[in-house]
Amino acid sequence: MATWSSSRWFLYRLVRSRPLSHSSRALTLGHRHHDNQNNDNSQVSYSRSSGAGGQHVNKVNTKAEVRFHLQTADWIPLEARNNISDQSRTRINKAGELLVTSEVSRSQRRNLDDCLQKISSIISRASERPGQTSPENLALWDIRTDKRNKERLKQKKLYSAVKQSRRVDVD
Template identity: 60%
Template structure:
């Protein structure tokens, strides 16, 4: 049941409503229950360009690699919360996710140690909404954000930044030495000489 709902959710994205999850936008809650689309869209994509090159910031997320489950959500909601399983839980095995480049996988493992269980699965949950589809969309968005954060390249400092950092360090050292001399002078004045 959970897998079919997840496939429906992801298929609705590929059927023309939304082609991909962009890194900036949130997903609207839609689900088309048309099983004929399964052969047309076997994966879910994220990124800001529609190419399969990992260097372009676009990677396909295969539906069959995601394990989706639903459970009872906590919090207010009355009888609805007690009857309907709306909390979405999406997981995938990070170490064998060949659809993510190796260096990005290593960064995901490094940045998300608390989200990876002993089996090596990255676990993402959402219970923000009272709808399974919205929570599923939120989980996919979280996975997309995790991968996007891991693909970011570190900022290279410019020559101006390096010079500014060096001048600040020099200024800090001068101030430290000045304070040290003042403290030494105070201690010298406390000294009593017996002649």
């Protein structure tokens, strides 16, 4: 597995490919420059893609696999890192690396860009804070919950009555 250190822009592109501060609910990452950070928390490797494609698939390593160590990425807020760990726990291995793969294209570069886009969207999704629920929505929620409970109890009584009618008294 080769470490991808040919470009110092890896983390910069990762963060800047889609800005996180579009929404007022997004966590702010600060104004640090990420292009001068080292690439010790990421590794990129290439392997053969699966599926149809004939000779090309069997000869060329186009599948991109990016391993991104989440806990060493100190430029991501702790809350967002915890959210990523919760939301993407099937993609995180025992070493704490976020594993993202792509084989949508026949090009290594496009697959790598797709992996970076996936990581960026994972970070963006984890950085969003839930909005405030309005009092009207809370009232509607309570009404609907009460209605569901009443319907559930009604069905339960109906089922109980059916069972009672099938019971045979042995006196």
